[in-house]
Amino acid sequence: MKITFIQTGGTIDKDYPHTTKGWAFEFGEPATNRILEKLDPSFEYNVITSCQKDSLEITDNDRQKLTDIINHQTGSKFIVTHGTDTMIETAEFLSKQIKNKLIVITGAMRPERFRNSDAETNIGCAIATANLMENGIFIAMHGIVKDYNEIERNLETGKFY
Amino acid sequence: MKITFIQTGGTIDKDYPHTTKGWAFEFGEPATNRILEKLDPSFEYNVITSCQKDSLEITDNDRQKLTDIINHQTGSKFIVTHGTDTMIETAEFLSKQIKNKLIVITGAMRPERFRNSDAETNIGCAIATANLMENGIFIAMHGIVKDYNEIERNLETGKFY
Amino acid sequence: MKITFIQTGGTIDKDYPHTTKGWAFEFGEPATNRILEKLDPSFEYNVITSCQKDSLEITDNDRQKLTDIINHQTGSKFIVTHGTDTMIETAEFLSKQIKNKLIVITGAMRPERFRNSDAETNIGCAIATANLMENGIFIAMHGIVKDYNEIERNLETGKFY
Amino acid sequence: MKITFIQTGGTIDKDYPHTTKGWAFEFGEPATNRILEKLDPSFEYNVITSCQKDSLEITDNDRQKLTDIINHQTGSKFIVTHGTDTMIETAEFLSKQIKNKLIVITGAMRPERFRNSDAETNIGCAIATANLMENGIFIAMHGIVKDYNEIERNLETGKFY
Numbered sequence: 001m002k003i004t005f006i007q008t009g010g011t012i013d014k015d016y017p018h019t020t021k022g023w024a025f026e027f028g029e030p031a032t033n034r035i036l037e038k039l040d041p042s043f044e045y046n047v048i049t050s051c052q053k054d055s056l057e058i059t060d061n062d063r064q065k066l067t068d069i070i071n072h073q074t075g076s077k078f079i080v081t082h083g084t085d086t087m088i089e090t091a092e093f094l095s096k097q098i099k100n101k102l103i104v105i106t107g108a109m110r111p112e113r114f115r116n117s118d119a120e121t122n123i124g125c126a127i128a129t130a131n132l133m134e135n136g137i138f139i140a141m142h143g144i145v146k147d148y149n150e151i152e153r154n155l156e157t158g159k160f161y
Numbered sequence: 162m163k164i165t166f167i168q169t170g171g172t173i174d175k176d177y178p179h180t181t182k183g184w185a186f187e188f189g190e191p192a193t194n195r196i197l198e199k200l201d202p203s204f205e206y207n208v209i210t211s212c213q214k215d216s217l218e219i220t221d222n223d224r225q226k227l228t229d230i231i232n233h234q235t236g237s238k239f240i241v242t243h244g245t246d247t248m249i250e251t252a253e254f255l256s257k258q259i260k261n262k263l264i265v266i267t268g269a270m271r272p273e274r275f276r277n278s279d280a281e282t283n284i285g286c287a288i289a290t291a292n293l294m295e296n297g298i299f300i301a302m303h304g305i306v307k308d309y310n311e312i313e314r315n316l317e318t319g320k321f322y
Numbered sequence: 323m324k325i326t327f328i329q330t331g332g333t334i335d336k337d338y339p340h341t342t343k344g345w346a347f348e349f350g351e352p353a354t355n356r357i358l359e360k361l362d363p364s365f366e367y368n369v370i371t372s373c374q375k376d377s378l379e380i381t382d383n384d385r386q387k388l389t390d391i392i393n394h395q396t397g398s399k400f401i402v403t404h405g406t407d408t409m410i411e412t413a414e415f416l417s418k419q420i421k422n423k424l425i426v427i428t429g430a431m432r433p434e435r436f437r438n439s440d441a442e443t444n445i446g447c448a449i450a451t452a453n454l455m456e457n458g459i460f461i462a463m464h465g466i467v468k469d470y471n472e473i474e475r476n477l478e479t480g481k482f483y
Numbered sequence: 484m485k486i487t488f489i490q491t492g493g494t495i496d497k498d499y500p501h502t503t504k505g506w507a508f509e510f511g512e513p514a515t516n517r518i519l520e521k522l523d524p525s526f527e528y529n530v531i532t533s534c535q536k537d538s539l540e541i542t543d544n545d546r547q548k549l550t551d552i553i554n555h556q557t558g559s560k561f562i563v564t565h566g567t568d569t570m571i572e573t574a575e576f577l578s579k580q581i582k583n584k585l586i587v588i589t590g591a592m593r594p595e596r597f598r599n600s601d602a603e604t605n606i607g608c609a610i611a612t613a614n615l616m617e618n619g620i621f622i623a624m625h626g627i628v629k630d631y632n633e634i635e636r637n638l639e640t641g642k643f644y
Contacts, residue, residue, distance in 0.1 A: 001305075011338075016432045025347075039282045040270070041304030042322045109201070110338045114435050115598065121200045124285020131286075131306040132293050143202030144162075145292040161203045177494075177593045186508075271499045274597050276437065323627075361604045362592070363626030364644045431523070443522045446607020447614075453628040454615050465524030466484075467614040483525045 002044040002075045003130050005032045008066060008090075009053040010083030012108035012119050027052035031112030032081060035123050043127075048073075055083020055090075055107075063093040070098055076135070078103045079126040084141065084158065091137045091148030098137075104129045105148070106140040109158065118142075163205040163236045164291050166193045169227060169251075170214040171244030173269035173280050188213035192273030193242060196284050204288075209234075216244020216251075216268075224254040231259055237296070239264045240287040245302065245319065252298045252309030259298075265290045266309070267301040270319065279303075324366040324397045325452050327354045330388060330412075331375040332405030334430035334441050349374035353434030354403060357445050365449075370395075377405020377412075377429075385415040392420055398457070400425045401448040406463065406480065413459045413470030420459075426451045427470070428462040431480065440464075485527040485558045486613050488515045491549060491573075492536040493566030495591035495602050510535035514595030515564060518606050526610075531556075538566020538573075538590075546576040553581055559618070561586045562609040567624065567641065574620045574631030581620075587612045588631070589623040592641065601625075 007013060007030040015028030030047050050066045051058070070078055080103060082090055087105045094103060104126040112119035125140035139151045141160040152161050168174060168191040176189030191208050211227045212219070231239055241264060243251055248266045255264060265287040273280035286301035300312045302321040313322050329335060329352040337350030352369050372388045373380070392400050402425060404412055409427050416425060426448040434441035447462035461473045463482040475482050490496060490513040498511030513530050533549045534541070553561055563586060565573055570588045577586060587609040595602035608623035622634045624643040635644050 016333075016436060035282060036304075038277050039279045039304055040320070042320055043304050113437060114338060115437050116199050116435070118200045120281035121196060121285035121288070124282035124287075125289035125292075126285075127282070127304045128286035128289035128301060128306045129293065131304075132290065140289060143197075143200055143204050143288045143292075145289045159201070159203055172499075177597060274599070275499060276596060276598050357604060358626075360599050361601045361626055362642070364642055365626050438521050440522045442603035443518060443607035443610070446604035446609075447611035448607075449604070449626045450608035450611035450623060450628045451615065453608075453626075454612065462611060465522055465526050465610045465614075467611045481523070481525055 001077065001131065003077045003079055003127065004073050004075050005030065005045060005047045006066065006069060006078060006080045007032065007047070007049040008051050008055075008058065008062070008080060008082045010055050010081060010107045011110065012081050012112050012122075013052065014111040015113055025111070028113075030081065031119055032079075032123060034112065035120050041127070053083070055086040058083070058086055058090065060093065063090055066090070067094055067097050070094070070101060070103065076101045077130045079123070079130060080105045082107050084109065087139050087141070088148055088151070088153070091139060095137050095148070100135050102130060102133050102135050103137045104140055104145075105138070162238065162292065164238045164240055164288065165234050165236050166191065166206060166208045167227065167230060167239060167241045168193065168208070168210045169212050169216075169219065169223070169241060169243045171216050171242060171268045172271065173242050173273050173283075174213065175272040176274055186272070189274075191242065192280055193240075193284060195273065196281050199281075202288070214244070216247040219244070219247055219251065221254065224251055227251070228255055228258050231255070231262060231264065237262045238291045240284070240291060241266045243268050245270065248300050248302070249309055249312070249314070252300060256298050256309070261296050263291060263294050263296050264298045265301055265306075266298070323399065323453065325399045325401055325449065326395050326397050327352065327367060327369045328388065328391060328400060328402045329354065329369070329371045330373050330377075330380065330384070330402060330404045332377050332403060332429045333432065334403050334434050334444075335374065336433040337435055347433070350435070352403065353441055354401075354445060356434065357442050360442075363449070375405070377408040380405070380408055380412065382415065385412055388412070389416055389419050392416070392423060392425065398423045399452045401445070401452060402427045404429050406431065409461050409463070410470055410473070410475070413461060417459055417470070422457050424452060424455050424457050425459045426462055427459070484560065484614065486560045486562055486610065487556050487558050488513065488528060488530045489549065489552060489561060489563045490515065490530070490532045491534050491538075491541065491545070491563060491565045493538050493564060493590045494593065495564050495595050495605075496535065497594040498596055508594070511596075513564065514602055515562075515606060517595065518603050521603075524610070536566070538569040541566070541569055541573065543576065546573055549573070550577055550580050553577070553584060553586065559584045560613045562606070562613060563588045565590050567592065570622050570624070571631055571634070571636070574622060578620050578631070583618050585613060585616050585618050586620045587623055588621070
């Protein structure tokens with residue numbers, strides 16, 4: 001099995017600013033690299049950056065670039081790390097142009113850099129989905145893994161169900 | 162969805178001894194509790210301790226106790242945390258007396274207490290398997306999720322494939 | 323020995339926002355509480371919040387409040403956690419109204435919530451200073467502990483010397 | 484300022500065994516390296532390994548080797564990481580052959596590899612002592628920094644006072 005991990009930004013990859021007097025977060029290298037180093041996985045993988053954006057700022061141009069990357073990679077299994085606010089919109093966009101591939105969209109409620117992050121468990125959920133499913137577009141958050149058509153989000157708490 | 166997590170011991174739950182002059186590890190409370198607190202899952206769950214043993218010391222009596230716990234719980238989805246050395250033996254034992262339930266056996270190569278542990282990613286793999294599969298006995302380690310009949314282990318490196 | 327820890331905000335106490343769609347950091351409870359829990363210290367202590375501000379936003383009113391807290395506590399040893407940008411200004415302000423007390427100002431370049439934070443080592447530096455010195459106002463950052471009159475900061479890199 | 488860090492073993496440097504079926508800890512590279520990387524200190528330093536032993540197994544030969552290393556280094560400030568059970572004995576041994584140098588002995592109650600370790604705070608205490616003192620042999624544990632002649636240990640709880 002081979003999995004291609006694609007970074008688009010979002011909370012999971014937020015890092016502390018390197019400049020003094022910085023206030024907001026900055027995006028760093030994919031957290032996936034650090035998680036996979038600890039896992040020492042038995043599957044093959046590569047890690048690609050498509051964009052580094054807060055998910056409220058992701059545009060259809062960004063989604064088209066992501067689509068093109070997925071359609072041009074040789075493998076059929078993809079884990080996309082993404083901000084939580086527009087995961088479902090990105091899944092819908094991808095569904096129109098991608099067939100016969102398995103895509104799992106995941107992310108985190110707190111950056112992987114944080115000691116109390118949910119990032120590792122979410123990436124684990126995505127990896128198992130890549131093992132068990134052959135095609136479709138899934139979202140994995142809060143310990144729930146569902147087809148993007150079936151998952152729902154509570155907009156007040158931010159939790160997926 | 163409801164998942165019952167069952168602790169049997171193994172590397173994932175090894176903690177530093179509380180006595181002075183201690184050398185070997187001691188088993189602590191289930192690491193699953195700490196991981197689930199960070200995840201804030203949308204599914205229901207409970208956490209049970211069956212035993213707290215290194216997996217080389219798990220006996221058929223321990224496996225029978227685990228079987229009985231699973232058969233007497235009301236839910237149908239179980240994640241068993243277990244030492245890595247006899248995961249496959251325990252899966253075989255469970256397979257003979259348990260039907261129509263979904264069991265995922267997982268653990269870790271380094272204790273969850275360690276900063277560089279693989280525990281969270283492994284538990285994530287197990288949780289996604291509980292989402293996606295209806296019955297069977299699976300093992301989730303090193304990013305690989307397979308039926309216990311199909312997974313293999315390299316005895317030199319300790320890695321599952 | 324008794325040490326009073328006083329929170330004023332700054333990078334050390336920045337936490338991830340709890341609201342969805344949050345971008346900037348929020349201040350959380352004092353990181354000192356979490357560090358002292360791990361240390362299990364043999365000295366007595368209490369932890370007080372004076373304000374929760376980025377150090378560029380700390381005003382002379384905030385500094386007066388901090389001064390008053392220190393002058394009204396019964397003990398003579400204080401560790402003030404503070405943003406790095408105006409540590410020296412706050413030390414100068416305190417020096418004019420506080421006599422015969424030992425104050426150490428410290429903080430962090432990355433929040434204590436981050437896995438790769440310097441917060442614990444800095445708090446350790448401040449604690450040792452409280453052990454060894456009887457009075458004066460010290461700053462502890464980047465492994466350097468000096469009287470506030472003697473420490474210097476490289477404004478480009480943010481490092482204290 | 485230059486500080487020489489010397490590893491002798493002890494809890495602070497215990498790591499999980501790399502072999503499968505391992506039960507006891509193994510000593511790894513000095514935890515000091517990882518702590519200093521996060522601190523990004525403004526002082527010069529080097530890190531040396533004298534031995535890698537549980538402190539109950541340290542012999543007078545090991546202590547002589549440590550003494551010789553300290554006496555042959557060019558700097559005058561040393562931080563020795565050491566198991567907690569014989570810190571005071573090692574300090575006494577060093578005191579007989581070393582003059583006009585500043586030595587701080589520290590360690591940890593839980594390995595630095597653990598998320599809930601006290602190692603970073605202890606190393607911070609030692610670093611500040613190296614800043615503030617010119618000579619003598621100090622022990623830094625549990626947030627207490629004292630001359631080795633003055634520190635005491637509760638043998639039941641393991642805590643220094």
